[in-house]
Amino acid sequence: MTVSQFNNQLDMFKFGKNDRGALPVRIPVNFCRTDMSIPGKASEKWCLFRCLPFLVGCSVSPEDETWQLFLDAREIVEIILSPVIPKNILNHLYFKIVSFLESFSSRFPNKMIPKMHFMLHYPRLISEFGPLQSLWCMRFEAKHQYFKRIAGGLNNYKNICRTLAERHQMKQCWNIHH
Numbered sequence: 001m002t003v004s005q006f007n008n009q010l011d012m013f014k015f016g017k018n019d020r021g022a023l024p025v026r027i028p029v030n031f032c033r034t035d036m037s038i039p040g041k042a043s044e045k046w047c048l049f050r051c052l053p054f055l056v057g058c059s060v061s062p063e064d065e066t067w068q069l070f071l072d073a074r075e076i077v078e079i080i081l082s083p084v085i086p087k088n089i090l091n092h093l094y095f096k097i098v099s100f101l102e103s104f105s106s107r108f109p110n111k112m113i114p115k116m117h118f119m120l121h122y123p124r125l126i127s128e129f130g131p132l133q134s135l136w137c138m139r140f141e142a143k144h145q146y147f148k149r150i151a152g153g154l155n156n157y158k159n160i161c162r163t164l165a166e167r168h169q170m171k172q173c174w175n176i177h178h
Helices: 003-012 042-059 065-080 087-107 114-129 138-154 160-177
Strands: none
Touching: 003 042, 042 065, 042 138, 065 087, 065 114, 087 114, 138 160
């Protein structure tokens, strides 16, 4: 599949109402010649991660090892971010993560990052604290983006905390009123 074919699939795909605020960004035509990092914000990449099988699943061979790695990663993420996780699935999750990390390191040597190693600890953390969905910081990052945008546009840093608090309160009042 070429980048332009992928972008056409992305344009034609009907995203749900919850995804419309974080639609994935089109991939640049020179994607394969650059550092190959996918453009976009974390929420846009998250949307792409969840919807990729629906976008390109029919164009990829089921025997493709890289595609299988992606599907394994997606299954791991589905379990980790589930709102309810039975205790008996934690062993399955651990072995799924170990298998994924071994396959990934053999398929892509020297591409392992520390965040991937942290996945090994997720089953234990789930057993101690419950589902990790309630602990992730995506919503806080989204809220933080608002404050970063306001602070960058003000160019006034004398009492930034007060200014941001006032702006936020005014926005909240306007949202509640309308």
